[in-house]
Structures are given as C-alpha cells and as structure tokens.
Amino acid sequence: ILSPENCDIEILDNGRTINDFIDNKIQELGSKDSEQPFYVANLDDMVKKHLRWLTALPRVKPFYALKCNSSPAVLRTMIALGTGFDCASKGEIQLALSLGVAPDKIIYAHTTKARSHIKYARTHGVNMMTFDSEDELVKISFCHPTARLVLRIAVDDTCSVIRLSSKFGARLGTVDKLLGRARELDLDVIGVSFHVGSGCTESSAFKQAIADARHVFDIALGFQMTLLDIGGGFPGRNDFKVTFEEVSEVINGALDEYFPSDSEVEIIAEPGRYYVESSFTLAANVIAKRVILDDTEHSEIVENSRDRTMMYYLNDGLYGFIFQCLCSMQAVKSSEQKYQSIIWGPTCDSTDKLSDDYWLPELHVGDWLLIDNSGAYTVSLCTEYCGFERTRIYPVVTAETWHQCAPIVSKRVKSTNCDCFSTECSKDLAKKDLHCMLLMKL
Incomplete structure (x- = not known):
C-alpha cells in the first residue's frame, strides 16, 4: 500500500x-x-498527527475526509494508518475502493446524493450514509433500502471560517418528523452526525453540538441508535486560534457527559484539514x-x-x-x-x-x-x-519513520486481525499494528 x-x-x-530536498529540487x-x-x-507529519489523535481522542475513530486532499500518497498513508474514509460521491467511493478500502470503513457523508451514486454505493457494499431531508429519505428508499442511515443535524457554526449548516443539516424542530418518515419507509436510522464548520475557532461549539445529538438520540424511539459522527472542524496547524488539544478536551468532556463509554455508542469523526494542512x-x-x-x-x-x-x-x-x-x-x-x-x-x-x-x-x-x-x-x-x-x-518521509513503519504496514496488509482503533493491541504482540509500533518507538 x-x-x-x-x-x-x-x-x-x-x-x-x-529543506535539503526543497533546495535540491529548486536547483534541479x-x-x-x-x-x-x-x-x-511530509508524511512524517501525518503519522505524528495520527498518534496525536489517538492520544487526545481515544474514543473517536477518524474517517479521513477524502475531499480535503486526495493525492495518492495521502490516501495510502491514511490506509496504512488504518483510518476509515468519509466519501462524498461515487467518484470518491470508487477511488477508496480501488485502493483496497473495505466498504464498511466508508461513510457516504453527503446529504444530497444523485440516485446513480446511491445505487453504486449499494452495489459495492457501502451501506452507511447520511441524510437530512424527507426527499433524501424517499430517494434512498428506492435506491438503497437496506442502507444504514445517519441523520445529519444543523448546529451552531457561527464561529467557523467556513460555515456549512446553511446548506446541510436538519433543524432540531424537524427531526421528529424526519424520523417518523423513516419509520414509514421502513428505513434503518442508526445514528446522528453534525459538522461545526471548517476551521472552527471555538471549542464550545462541539459541546453544544454533542448535546443536540443527545437530544436526537433520546427522541429516536423505535430505532437502535449506535453511532455518533462528530464531523470535522479540527485545527490542522499549531498557530490556529484554538489548539487541537483544547478542542479534544471539550469533546471528551461532552462525550463523557452525554455518551458515556458504557452507552455502547460508536463515535467517529471526519477530520480532513487536521491531517494534511501542516503536512x-x-x-x-x-x-x-x-x-x-x-x-x-x-x-x-x-x-x-x-x-x-x-x-x-x-x-x-x-x-x-x-x-x-x-x-x-x-x-x-x-x-x-x-x-x-x-x-x-x-x-x-x-x-x-x-x-x-x-x-x-x-x-x-x-x-x-x-x-x-x-x-x-x-x-x-x-x-x-x-x-x-x-x-x-x-x-517525502524520513528514513527513521519509514523503517519503523514499513514492516508493520506490510504485516497489516496481510492480516485483518488487528483493529487499528483498539486500545488493547499494544498489550498483545500478535496484534501490534502501525500505531502501536509508533507509540512505542517515537
């Protein structure tokens, strides 16, 4: 890979x-x-970002937002690190699948999908996808009736560089009606997603959004709600107004309050800028x-x-x-x-x-x-x-990181036994994967 x-x-x-590489390239x-x-x-930077994520947000599984940067080295690095993928179109799903990404590690995270794209996802086993309107539910019921649906809600994104809730997300006042329509269509709603906006400058936005998601879980009677997708908005550079650690602290506190670990709710996110901006x-x-x-x-x-x-x-x-x-x-x-x-x-x-x-x-x-x-x-x-x-x-990658990564990446490709998000695998040498090796050596 x-x-x-x-x-x-x-x-x-x-x-x-x-810098040596850049100087030589300019001379060339x-x-x-x-x-x-x-x-x-700089692939080293991406690896270090992943370790930072695992340390700061141990409960949150990253699904890399492919739209942010889809260059081959980036995608292959994310695959090697074991992340999932947030795809927004048939083309992005095709790209991820062509590189060996398993369908169950893809979320089709676009709430306004073309029929042909939905059918493509169904044909290729990509079942998890988002929605935020009744029309989208009807479309999905015809094109992919066995999809595992995630309701995207609109949240406060006034403190973000790029705001998204004016275009995407259901208002909380419409959620009950949407869930009722999903029941009528016999569709399976498994969770809630949101996005606080790209370049979020206030970590408190995540806490309020997680609280809003909890409200939706509480009123989703008749559905087995098992997934919370906290979207993107994570800072990708160290000189940003709010640090990744500050955001993580707020998220962890909100998750402990509204979705404690014994709730058995899977938490995922859709980081893009976080992984590649500074790389x-x-x-x-x-x-x-x-x-x-x-x-x-x-x-x-x-x-x-x-x-x-x-x-x-x-x-x-x-x-x-x-x-x-x-x-x-x-x-x-x-x-x-x-x-x-x-x-x-x-x-x-x-x-x-x-x-x-x-x-x-x-x-x-x-x-x-x-x-x-x-x-x-x-x-x-x-x-x-x-x-x-x-x-x-x-x-580019330093020889030190490459020599640490390469054998583990090779082993990871050949084995499906290790869950890259497991916190226990470092205790079992038979299940060591890339991030476990790096956590021990870096």
Whole structure:
C-alpha cells in the first residue's frame, strides 16, 4: 500500500531534511530552466498527527475526509494508518475502493446524493450514509433500502471560517418528523452526525453540538441508535486560534457527559484539514513584478521609497490552491524592510488575486517562496485554467519513520486481525499494528 514504488515517495536518509530536498529540487528545476511550482508532502507529519489523535481522542475513530486532499500518497498513508474514509460521491467511493478500502470503513457523508451514486454505493457494499431531508429519505428508499442511515443535524457554526449548516443539516424542530418518515419507509436510522464548520475557532461549539445529538438520540424511539459522527472542524496547524488539544478536551468532556463509554455508542469523526494542512509546503516562484508609487509604475532601480506598493505574480494562485497561508512564507524576515504587496496568481483572470495588502520584504523575479500549511483543500481544488499545469507533489518521509513503519504496514496488509482503533493491541504482540509500533518507538 505505502511504498516508494506505489507513491513515488522520497526517503530522506543520511540526515537529509525536507529543506535539503526543497533546495535540491529548486536547483534541479533551475538546471532545466524551469520554474514549475511544487508541493512537498511530509508524511512524517501525518503519522505524528495520527498518534496525536489517538492520544487526545481515544474514543473517536477518524474517517479521513477524502475531499480535503486526495493525492495518492495521502490516501495510502491514511490506509496504512488504518483510518476509515468519509466519501462524498461515487467518484470518491470508487477511488477508496480501488485502493483496497473495505466498504464498511466508508461513510457516504453527503446529504444530497444523485440516485446513480446511491445505487453504486449499494452495489459495492457501502451501506452507511447520511441524510437530512424527507426527499433524501424517499430517494434512498428506492435506491438503497437496506442502507444504514445517519441523520445529519444543523448546529451552531457561527464561529467557523467556513460555515456549512446553511446548506446541510436538519433543524432540531424537524427531526421528529424526519424520523417518523423513516419509520414509514421502513428505513434503518442508526445514528446522528453534525459538522461545526471548517476551521472552527471555538471549542464550545462541539459541546453544544454533542448535546443536540443527545437530544436526537433520546427522541429516536423505535430505532437502535449506535453511532455518533462528530464531523470535522479540527485545527490542522499549531498557530490556529484554538489548539487541537483544547478542542479534544471539550469533546471528551461532552462525550463523557452525554455518551458515556458504557452507552455502547460508536463515535467517529471526519477530520480532513487536521491531517494534511501542516503536512504540505508549497514552493512557488516569482515570475513577474511591478513597482507602483502614487498610482504610477516605476522601476525598482529608480524608486526606493518605503511608500511604494509592490505587485508580484506567482506561478501558482487561486486556480492552483486556496491561498490561505501567506503568513507562513519562509521568505519573510522580521529584520528586513517590508513593503505593501499585492500578490497575483499566474492566470489571465483578474480575480486570481491572492492578497491585496500583505507586507513583505522586496522580492525579485526568480525568487522562490516556501508556503507552509498548504495541504488542505488545495490539491483537490486545482485546475489547469489558462493551460497552467497542475502543481506536482513530492511525498517525502524520513528514513527513521519509514523503517519503523514499513514492516508493520506490510504485516497489516496481510492480516485483518488487528483493529487499528483498539486500545488493547499494544498489550498483545500478535496484534501490534502501525500505531502501536509508533507509540512505542517515537
């Protein structure tokens, strides 16, 4: 599953670092007279994120949100780590199944599904799926009557960067009617899901959402409710307003209060950004530059005023990735004079603007910018607009992590005896899997 042959992974041996790899790649491109942007995917970071999850949220099984970043090395790493998968379409289900993911480790977590997609899920044994409306229930009753349904509820997402409840989720006042309709259609509702929004800045949002889910469990008479899906919204970078540990503490407390361990309710989540945001670094090149002073264009040789505005054009932009991480540019040094800078992408679209007012030291054509935290909703949203090639991804892993992981991954592929979410497997050498080995060695 996870090998240099399958994923084109670069193993960093002999003390080489990611920065060494980036420097060598830039030199290699220079020797070929190329300025193509590229990503470096740090698989070590993903492994460490998984260990962090297992420690902070031991009761919650992660189902990776494939939509966030579906690059082959990412998906194969998640498979090797033993996570489930949150899929939103027939295409994503096909991709997961093609890589060997078992159907029962997939949740079809989209509440507005095409009929053909539902039928595809049924044909291939993907039974767990979400709904939030009566029309969706009727559709499912015709296309997949034996599905195991999860009712998605709308929750307070006012403190999130990207709010979702205006589009998805049933209001609490409509839940009783929806459950009644499910009974009429003889459908099996097994649990509740919610999503507090992407980039949630207030951990208290999870507590209220879990309390709302408890209310739905209590009124779901006639159904055997065994699943709670707490969705996504987990921070993927260490400098975010709220830390992952702070969120986890609130979630654990709410679960203990509303869904104690003896309730026999399975808890899952749909993290995406959490696993991949900090794992990717983008290297982008300054391909053009303009200097503006008093609305007049000047040459940088003539003008050296602090009041000038710099305009830079990079070879990656909104059509290549969502530029949400400019503040992490490694080119910025606090001791250098900074200028108001407008950052443009490379396309002919005037909306391909990455920043209107960002302060940077003076850059020059040919300079490279290294942009951290660029792994979430970037690769999956890129296009080839204006003929610009998709940004290439170079997955890397340190030799230390690789040598620890590879034998266990190989064993895991050959055996189905170990449940990767088991807290007991570290006590039984016959059941050691990847995360157990790493927890003991890292």
